Structure formats: structure tokens, C-alpha cells
Amino acid sequence: MDSAVFSIQEYELYLERERETFRMNTVEPVYQLRDDLRFRLGEVQHQQPSAHPSNWEQVIQQINFVKAQQDDIIAKLDAEDLDLEEEIVSLGLEKYLTSTSDNLVNIPKEVLSSGCPYPELKDSLIEAFHFLSERYQSRLRSLQEQLQRTDRFCGWCQQDHEHFQFTVSRYTYDIPNHRALCMDMLLRLFPEKSRQELLEHEGVWDLKRFTQAQLRAVTQQWQRDHEGLLARAQVTLQEANHAHQEELELHRDRQHQQDICLHLREKVQQWRAQQEEVAKLEAAIAARQQEEEEARLKREREKEAAIRSQQKEKVRQFYLKQQKRREVLEQRDQERLANLRSVMEEQARRDKERVQFRANMLQHRRLEKEVRELERQREEQERQNRLEALRNQVGVVAEADPERMMADTEAWKSRHLNVNEFELQKPLYSINTYTDTQIVSDPRVRVEQALREADLHHSQYAREVLSVIKPPKPPRRDTRSILKF
Template sequence: MSGRDPHTFITNYRAEDVEKLTLRMKNGLGSSKYRPAEYKKLQAIVDAKRLESDLIGQKVQKTRCAAKATKESSILRQHRQVWSRECPRLQKAEERAENDIHDFLEQIRPNGGTDTAIFTLTDYGLDLKREREAFRVATVEPVHQLKDDLCFRLGELKHQHLTAPRSHWEQVIQQINFVKVQQDDINAKLHAEYLALDEEIIGLSLEEYITSTSNDLVNVETIPEEVLDSDCPYPELKDSLIQAFHSLSERYQKRVQSLQEQLQRTDRLCGWCADDHQRFQFTLSQYTHDIPNHRALYMDMLQRLFPEKTRQELMEHERAWDWQRFTQTQLRVVTQQWQRDQEELLARALVTMQEARHAHQEELELHRGRQHQQDICSHLREELRQWRAQQEEVAKLEAVIAARQQAEEEARVKREQEKEMAIRSQQKEKVRQFYLKQKKRAEVLEQRDQERLANLRSIMEEQARRDKERVQFRANMLQLRMEEREARELERQREEEDRQNRLEVLRNQVGVVAEADPERMMADTEAWRSRQLNVKEFELQRPLYSINTYTDSQIVSDPRVRVEQALREAGLHHTHYAKEVLSVIKPPKPPRRDTKSILKF
């Protein structure tokens, strides 16, 4: 109990301890065993302990900061790995899309002289190119010129003193501010145009086409036309097949309707705006399941992209999006099952009706075969006689026609050979022209790719240089803040030393200065003499020794003593319950503040 609270009343005592304490107090009255407390030394110990605890706290804080920084750097490294894998894929997709667009525009040819849409598209592309070049000259070129001018001025200032007048520098600052205001106006204008274009695209109602593709999945024909328009010789069989199609459609329509109701309960964007939802989808598509710890990574990236949203909101949006995709997948699967069952039922129905038609046809053939057998035999005899007469006439005509056809075939073969030679010469010339065009086109594409590669490399070098300048600027700012912090710390230490010096001067001013008087120090005091005169009068009433401790009434008035005595009588003073009860009971008087320790162990 004493280890838990230094002010807890100690109830475990023994009689010999009281006797030893009494003897020590009795012998200490006339001896010099107890020396006065050295408060300065105690204060130094307390200060050392406090400083040690502060140092330990600082180490713990530094360790926490280092662990947090390490964790943050690890997460950022993993994000960079994901982006380094995603960036080439996006670049390839962008290059593929641009190449497809260029190839498509190059392959477009006008249908005739009246087809002006192709020329209008080409003119529009040239106008866009000129506008982009004019925008670059009006916005980007002034910034680069101002940057080059400032770099040149800074380079001159490194080798010269500040000899330029103040008005000259004010003009430079005004020019910089003017360029900043101009760039802000341009950015605001571009943002307004972006919002207007976005509203125009939304106004085209593309969402209807997107939703129509999903609705087309459930447009399954209830009863096929092959069953309705079929000529089944047995009406009962046709009615049973139609009823089977009805039951199949009703069963699947209920399932599709329930899934569509679930989709209609939530918005297509799950309650977010289109831009945020698109960024959310793109972030989830980057962190695939093959990446280790992909869920923690994309949740961290989503918290960085949407700092205004809590983790709970992001998780709810993720669950809503997963549920929507799961419902759409279910709807697609149900539709596919419906189509598969519909096709299987249709195939079985067609086979059944075909078998019924064959059986009915066989019955009819059996009835008609015997009736028309005689008519067929007579008809065949007449046809045989006519066929023999025709065969004789055909043999004569074939001989005449064969001679005529042979002469015509020889003339035709000769004409075809001459025509084939002319066609081959024309085809060779066309092939040569085609290869020349292909070669020129390959050279143009190679030159364009080289120019694009050079432009991208220049942009990347410029971005790298800017990043280096930004990093250097941040390092300089960090060094400046550290120097300011050190200066403040030195100023605080100097003030603390001045304060200690002033306190020491005050202590010296109020210190007690007394002359050394050994005789007076060792002599008896007046009070002691007055007590010694009356000592014989009170020898009988005086106790054997004086006790500087609590009286029995004071001890019994403490509730902790009474509770401990009751627990002891009950035999529970060594149990955990007794320790808990005694730790909760408070003393009748609160302890003095000077007995409390501020040290934390």
C-alpha cells in the first residue's frame, strides 16, 4: 500500500518498533544524532530528478516523432512505387490515344466536293493550334522572361553591392506583382471555362446512354417469335410451351426487379459529386489486390486526397460503391442466366415442335402414299418416253454447240491473256506508288515522334530543375528556423543566468551576518534556566519520558484504524479485499502540501 500512495496510512506495525522509536526519540533529546535538513541539497536532487525525467520525456517524444516519420516515409515510398507503376501505363495509354486520333484524322478523306465537314475539322484544328500558341506567348513567355530577368539580377548582386536606387527595386516588385495578378486572372478565367465546359458536357445527357446500356441487359424477349409464329399441329403442346416461357419470365423478372430496386435506392455516384467519385474510382483502380497491404495504402491515399472527409465517410462510400458494383454484377449474372435458360427452353421447344411436325407428316404420308401410288407410276412411264426422245435430240445439238464453243473459247483465251498483261503492268505501278507513300508516312511519323520526345525531355528537365530549387529553398528555410530557435534558446539561457545573478545578489543582501560567540552558543538559555528552577516541583507529576507522537484518541478517531481493526477481527486483513478497501478510505485531515512529492517514479 505504501508503494501505491506515499500518504497512505501504514497499519502494519509491531510493538518492538514502537519501543525502538521511543528509545531513539528519548536518546535524541540530548544528543546530536539528528542533523538539520539540507534543503539546498534536497532541492538539487529534486532538480536533477526533474531534469532526468524531462530528458527521458524528450527522448520518448523524439522516438515517437522518428517512428511517425519512418512510418510516413514508408507509406510515401509505397505510394511512389504504385504511382511509378501507374504512370508509364497512363503515358502509354495517352500516347496510344493520341496516335489513334492522329491516324483517324489522317485516314479521313472527303466523300466529294460537297463534303465540307472534313475541311471544317482541319480548319478547327489549325485554329486551336494558333490559339494555343497565342495563349502560350501571352501567358507563359512573360513568366519565363521575368524569371530569366530576376535570375540575371540575382547573379549580378552576388558580385556587386546594392548600389541601385530604391525606386528601381520598387519597379521590379511592382512588375512581379503585376505578373502575379495577371496569372491569377488567367487561372480564374481558365477555371470558369472549365466549369462551363463541364456543364455543357453534363447537359448532353450522357448519363442516359450510360444507364441505357445497363437497362438493355434485362430486355429479354418474353416469348420468342419462333414459338408464337410456329405451325404446331398439336395446339395443346403449343399452349404448354407458351406457359413454360411465361413461368420462366415471371421468375426472372421478380429477381431483376428486386435488384433494380436495390440500385435505385442509391445514387450512381453514391452521394458524392462526379469529380470526387471519379477520383475515388481512379485511386481504387491504382491499388490492385496484387499489391501488399493495398487496402491500407488506398485508404491513406484517399485521406490525403479528401482531407475534409473522415475515415468513416470514406469507408461508408467504399461499402456503398462495392454494394452497387455487386448489385450490378448480380443483375448482369441474372440476365445472363435468364438468356441462357431462355435459349435452352427455346431449343427444347423447337426440337419438340419439330418432332411433332415430323410425326404428323409421317402420318399424312402414310395416308397419301397408297392413294397416289398408281398416278405416280403412270406419270413416270410417260416421262420416261419423253426423256428418250429428248436425249436423241440433245445428242445432235450438243455436237453443233461444241464446235461453236471451241472457236469462241480460243478467241476468249487470247483476249484474256492480253488483258491480264495490261492489268499486271498497272498493278506493278500501283504497288510501287504504294510503297513510296508508306515510306514517306513512316519518315513523317518518325520525325514527329522525335520532336515529341525532345519536347517531353525538355519539360522533364525543367521540372527537375524546379524541384531542386524548391528543395534548396525549403532547406534554407529550415536552416533559418533552426538558427532562430537556437538564438531564442541562447537568449532564454542568458535571461535565466541574469535572473539567478539578481537572486543571488538579493540573497546576499538579506543574509544574516552575526559575530562568532562560542560562549553564548554553548551556554544555557534563559528558558532552560527557568525550567530547571521549577523542575523539582513537577518531578512527581512528570512522566518518565516525553513522547512526540499521536494520542490514543487521535489514533482511534482515524477511520482507517477502525476499519483495519474490524478486518483483523474478521480475519480478512491479509486479503486483496482489505487492501482495496484501505486504499479507498481517506484520512480525517488532508496531508500537508509540503509532504507531497512532485517526483514521478
């Protein structure tokens, strides 16, 4: 188990190094090309268009080369993807190949990343989360579709709906006969709507609020069920891990006992064979035992010496190969380090030039801004001087004559000399109302007419403007309302 864990960790480090190498070979050239193009574009914007016509061909060639390189890399990745899919299919893992990320949206990471020793248990837990998500998603989808059937203001305009909500909220259930009072007030506020339309709008509004409350309740219930299922799944996974550990311990104990028994059985069989061989050889080769034993020992020593020499030679060759391999790797790493240092120094130089260029541009813009501000102040001063000169030219020089100002004019006197001649043309009765001149003289009417012509009389801007304008005369106290909408 320890060796397997170490091998997995080494493989993870190997994959991380490969990923970093792939990023340096594919992504970094694109970013470098982008920065270089931005720098070139910034230089060209402050130069003549025909200053360096030949550089554009090199830039286009470089862009085409990077595009071709990226296309080759994408083609290789597609081929590797296909090979990996074929390998997965050959191993019988199609269900993991065809699983999409949409199915894993509502599955917790604790379940997905858990090292469950029983795949069937993990699949059943994932299916349980899928079933829970599908059940609540169908209910939420139906409620959301029901909410989308009506708009935000239940078919009315925003102002009427807000007035309706405010009026209904004022008549609470603790007020006696609140329904009748509320309906009477609604009929006053909306005289153009019938009682049936008001009741239908109230029903639509109540249905919308009830649907929203159901949506919140279903969401909370989904969260509670999801948390409960997650807690049960974690407990189940812990129990499965404990059971698996116990099974592994039991299996290791049994395997150890079997190994000990097999080793003892082999020793017993070997001992019996040796005893039988000794009994047979003692009677047959008693006289030549010493000579054969010496010859056998000599042959064994020669054989062991030859084997040792061969092994020593193999070990020496192995160490030589290892030394050469280390020297080659060291040389390659040194070359790669030198190249990276040169690239980093060049990039640092370019970055320093870009920073200096941007600082110069910022200083130039600041100076231009100061010059424009001084020019504006000078023009403003000249304009004020011209206005002061015009004020001095058109100043009032006439003497004050209040008697002449309050006296009747000659035209008025000429009109009222013969008043009796025109008495026959007077109206039969007097009208106690406002004339069109008095109505138009109200600034609120003129502003409202201008907003209506601009099609802005229903906007928030129109309401704010009309609320600020005051009437020509203050209203009487008995006409003021305490209701605020």
C-alpha cells in the first residue's frame, strides 16, 4: 500500500511537470506575441504610417507562424483525446466517459472526491443525489413557469400596482369590515376599473405571492433534504471505509498465516527429501563421498567466482551508464537555465521600456491637461469681462417716477370713456371659474404639457420635477390631504 501511494504521488508530480512544460510551450508564446503587438501598436500610433513599412510583413509572418503552431497543438490534443477515449472504451469504462458535468452539479465534493472502496455504494449515493435534485428541480421548474405567466405588476402599470399594494396593506385583518372598506377605497382610487377587475387583480397578486412563498419553501426544503442526505452519505462512507479497513486487516492476517504455513510445509518436505537422499547415498557411495564432495565444492567455487565477476562487470557498466546519463541531464539543464535567464532578462528590459514609455505618456497627458485648463480659465475670464462690459452698456439710467408708473395709461382712459355704449354686449351672467390665461399661467400646467409632448409624463423624472414645482398661490388648509402615495 505504501509503495502504491508513493508511486501515485510521483505520477502526480510528473503530470504537474508535464502540464507546466505544455503551458510554457503553448500558452506563453501567445501571451508574449500579444504583449509585443500591443507595444508595436503603441509605437506606431505616435509615428508616421510610412515610417517602417517592412516591419509589418515580419509581424504578419510571426502571427501566422504562431497560428499554425497552435493549430498543430490542437490537432495533437484532439488525436490524444480520441486515443484516450478508445482506451477507456477498451477498458469498459464508457459510463465514466459519457458522464457530463451537468449531472454532477448538485453532487457534493465530499461524495465525488471520497475514496470509497465500494464503487456500487458510491454510484448509489450519486444516484440518490441525482434523484433528489431531479425531484426538486421539476417542482421548482413548474413554480417558475407559473411565475413567468404573469409580469411583475400583474398586468397593470407600475404606479397603479404600487397604489393598489399600498391601499391593501393599510387595511389589515384587525380592522372591522376591512374588505368592504378596502374595496371602497380602491374604487375611489381607480374609478375607471370595475369591482370585478379589482378582484381579479387581487387574486392574481395573491396567487403570485403564494407561488413565491411556495418557491422559497421548496428551496429551503431542498436545502434541508440535501444537507440530511449529505450527512447520511458521509456516515455511510465512513462506515464503508471502516468495514473495508477491517476486511483488509483480516485479509492481511489470513495471507500472513497462509505464508507461514506454506513456508513451514516447504521446510518439512525439504527435510524429508534430504533425509531420504542421505539414507540412500550412505549405502551406495560411502567410499567416494569425500572425493566427490571436494570436486563438487571446487566446481561450485569456480562457478560462484565466474558469476561474481560477471555481476561486477554488469554493475560497473550500469554505474557508467548512470554517470553518463547524469552528465547529459546536467548539461541540458544548464543550457535550459541559460536560455531561460536570457529570455527573462530580455523580458525585464522590455517591461522597463514599456513602463518608462507609459510614464512619459502620462506626463505628456498631464501637461496637456494643465495647458487646456489654463486656456479654459483665460477664456472664462475674457467672457466675464465681455459680459461686464455689456452690463455696463445696458444699465438703467432713467429716474424713478412711481406716480407715473401707477397712473392710468392714455389707452386705458380712451377705452373707458364711453363705457355705457358697450353695456349691451355684456354677457347675461358672470362665470365664476378660471380662464384659459389663468390656467396656462400656472407653471405646473406648462411643465406637464412639455413633459407630455416629450412622452416623459409617466417617468420618475416627471414625478420628481412636478413634486418640486410650487403653485402660484399656496393652497388652502382645508384642501390639503394627509395621505401620502
